[in-house]
Amino acid sequence: MKLIAAWVLLSLPALALAAGTPVDAPAEPAISAAGSLMQVFIGLVAVLLLIAGTAWVAKRLGVTQGGASSLLRVVSSASVGTRERVVVVEVGDAWLVVGVAPGSVNALMTLPKGDIQSAAAPALSGSFAARLHQMIEKRRVK
Numbered sequence: 001m002k003l004i005a006a007w008v009l010l011s012l013p014a015l016a017l018a019a020g021t022p023v024d025a026p027a028e029p030a031i032s033a034a035g036s037l038m039q040v041f042i043g044l045v046a047v048l049l050l051i052a053g054t055a056w057v058a059k060r061l062g063v064t065q066g067g068a069s070s071l072l073r074v075v076s077s078a079s080v081g082t083r084e085r086v087v088v089v090e091v092g093d094a095w096l097v098v099g100v101a102p103g104s105v106n107a108l109m110t111l112p113k114g115d116i117q118s119a120a121a122p123a124l125s126g127s128f129a130a131r132l133h134q135m136i137e138k139r140r141v142k
Helices: 002-019 033-061 128-141
Strands: 072-080 087-093 096-102 104-112
Touching: none
Parallel strands: none
Antiparallel strands: 072 087, 087 096, 096 104
16 A cells, blocks of 8 residues: 555656646746846836935925024034034024034033124225236335
8 A cells, every 4th residue: 555655656746747738828938137137227227316316306495404403503613623623603692612523522612692703805905907006016016
């Protein structure tokens, strides 16, 4: 009995192979590697264009500036080294002078809130021709 069961089990793959595929079954289309690669490439380009378009719209609408707080405002800043800065920050009714370096922020002093005095550019006297004439005269004197 065991011998007959073993013979039936071993002959099943041969019987399946002999049966073959039906004549009226449609043939599967050949899968093209170039077509698949092109489909993946087009999908990648579409995703990258979607990311770039979203970033452009966000920039145009000012979404990137959404984190601005009315409590803090940078009044002025000046570079004092390659990576160090002195920054004046307005907090409520006071100005904080802060030293900023890579990895550290140190409070330098606290000032009462004041007015911003803009550095006025020296006014040019007269027209361009008059200014040019003055410059030429200065060079002649030297």
